[in-house]
Amino acid sequence: MARETWATRVGFILAAVGSAVGLGNIWRFPWVTAENGGSAFLAMYLGIVLLVGVPGLLAMFVVGRRAKRNPVGALQQLSGSDRWGLAGGFLVFSSLVLISFYSVVGGWILRYLGESLLGVVAGSAPYFADPGASFGAASVGLDAVAFHLVFLALTAFVVVAGIRRGIEVATKWMMPAIFALLVGLAAWASTQAGAAEAYAFYLRFDTSVIRENFFGLLGPAAGQALFTLSLGVGTMITYASYLDEDRSLPFDGASVAVLNTVVGVLAGLVVFPLLFSLGIEPGETGTGAGALFVGLAGAFAQLPAGALVATAFFAVVALAALSSAISILEISVSFLVDEYDLPRRRAAATVGGLVAVTGSVCALNAGVFGFVAGTLVDILLTIGLAVCLVFVGWVMGRDALVEFRKGAGPVGRAVATPWLFAVGVLLPTFLVFTLLTTFNVDAEIGFWPTVAAAVAVAGAAFAGLRGERSLV
Numbered sequence: 257m258a259r260e261t262w263a264t265r266v267g268f269i270l271a272a273v274g275s276a277v278g279l280g281n282i283w284r285f286p287w288v289t290a291e292n293g294g295s296a297f298l299a300m301y302l303g304i305v306l307l308v309g310v311p312g313l314l315a316m317f318v319v320g321r322r323a324k325r326n327p328v329g330a331l332q333q334l335s336g337s338d339r340w341g342l343a344g345g346f347l348v349f350s351s352l353v354l355i356s357f358y359s360v361v362g363g364w365i366l367r368y369l370g371e372s373l374l375g376v377v378a379g380s381a382p383y384f385a386d387p388g389a390s391f392g393a394a395s396v397g398l399d400a401v402a403f404h405l406v407f408l409a410l411t412a413f414v415v416v417a418g419i420r421r422g423i424e425v426a427t428k429w430m431m432p433a434i435f436a437l438l439v440g441l442a443a444w445a446s447t448q449a450g451a452a453e454a455y456a457f458y459l460r461f462d463t464s465v466i467r468e469n470f471f472g473l474l475g476p477a478a479g480q481a482l483f484t485l486s487l488g489v490g491t492m493i494t495y496a497s498y499l500d501e502d503r504s505l506p507f508d509g510a511s512v513a514v515l516n517t518v519v520g521v522l523a524g525l526v527v528f529p530l531l532f533s534l535g536i537e538p539g540e541t542g543t544g545a546g547a548l549f550v551g552l553a554g555a556f557a558q559l560p561a562g563a564l565v566a567t568a569f570f571a572v573v574a575l576a577a578l579s580s581a582i583s584i585l586e587i588s589v590s591f592l593v594d595e596y597d598l599p600r601r602r603a604a605a606t607v608g609g610l611v612a613v614t615g616s617v618c619a620l621n622a623g624v625f626g627f628v629a630g631t632l633v634d635i636l637l638t639i640g641l642a643v644c645l646v647f648v649g650w651v652m653g654r655d656a657l658v659e660f661r662k663g664a665g666p667v668g669r670a671v672a673t674p675w676l677f678a679v680g681v682l683l684p685t686f687l688v689f690t691l692l693t694t695f696n697v698d699a700e701i702g703f704w705p706t707v708a709a710a711v712a713v714a715g716a717a718f719a720g721l722r723g724e725r726s727l728v
């Protein structure tokens with residue numbers, strides 16, 4: 257059976273934006289920004305998106321479109337060596353870890369959406385009375401398992417329908433809906449009492465925070481940048497594998513990054529005014545996963561039209577989460593379809609069954625959840641992306657340049673060679689560096705020793721590859 261392709265260019269871009277825009281922008285981003293001192297963190301994160309995220313995204317597109325296979329098959333085929341399939345397997349494994357906790361949070365969102373809707377009907381949402389206790393009850397336990405399963409089923413439903421009739425159709429209306437709702441919510445939020453203070457916190461550029469806490473910020477900023485652009489698990493390889501025409505990859509990549517950033521910043525313009533208008537300092541309601549739910553639920557509870565606003569807000573988050581979860585599930589489904597010839601339905605049932613179990617573990621144990629969502633995923637994504645970049649720079653080499661230039665305009669063609677150098681050398685070194693700082697934060701080993709260690713690790717990796725094929 258011929259491999260499916262996207263029906264339209266905009267379909268591919270919107271599906272990739274759908275993957276990028278997700279809980280990362282709306283749930284994780286405000287929470288991590290608040291924990292790390294606001295605007296300075298935002299600036300650092302935007303810098304990493306531009307300098308690391310976009311070139312990294314293009315590298316994933318290059319792999320996917322060149323091979324037109326799932327991550328495992330793609331790395332095998334492009335390298336001509338089965339050993340690289342292991343690296344692809346690592347990506348697929350990471351995607352399963354990711355979807356396990358992602359689907360649990362998606363379940364929380366569905367529950368909050370449902371309760372907000374009830375609130376519109378009944379006048380007050382059930383969680384309004386005591387947001388803290390209500391989140392505690394909703395986030396861990398059998399309820400959380402049940403909602404996780406519902407969310408997972410919705411995700412699988414779209415994936416089973418395939419690329420054109422499922423993912424493309426779904427994301428094509430979800431993305432404009434998210435955008436329109438967020439613009440409306442941001443406009444409304446700007447009329448709230450705390451808006452001015454919130455903008456000051458969010459948008460003021462205070463470099464001293466960066467200078468004082470460079471190491472502390474780097475890991476979270478890089479982790480968030482990779483997470484938000486869906487890098488490091490093979491989603492973008494998979495989506496690009498369904499491209500048939502040779503359109504400009506640099507253009508598509510830049511579009512995805514810009515749209516994703518706009519939505520992220522918009523989400524902050526909704527979340528922060530709400531919190532500030534109630535005098536809730538972001539991060540004050542406890543740091544961690546619940547901060548946003550408890551803080552915002554508290555805000556909604558005190559607003560005149562709270563249930564209605566809450567419904568719009570949780571609808572945005574639900575659509576964003578769903579379109580991302582779809583892109584995560586598609587990785588392992590495409591793997592089973594390509595490599596084992598399973599029909600989509602069987603593949604989705606297999607992966608869905610597995611994630612039903614692993615996600616339930618996260619839903620039943622807050623410790624496991626916190627470790628997976630807070631630490632493990634950052635590490636897996638960073639390693640996964642670094643490995644892919646080394647692959648593109650050192651194994652694909654010239655082929656990657658050819659693929660990058662295909663269909664690109666004059667600007668895209670001009671940046672191809674510097675891009676490959678960044679992808680093969682600078683970015684992997686940077687990623688190893690951030691990984692080391694993540695482990696280092698308390699040890700305080702210092703900047704230059706960490707750089708030296710990163711160069712050494714990266715150098716060893718490159719040296720190991722020399723025998724396979726050399727950089728252009």
Ligand code: PHE
Pocket residue numbers: 275276277278279280281354482483484485486487489491580581583584
């Ligand atoms: N980018 C998604 C978000 O911000 C998360 C994601 C990560 C999706 C990796 C796919 C792959 O929520």
Ligand code: NA
Pocket residue numbers: 273274275276277278279575576577578579580581
């Ligand atoms: Na999404």
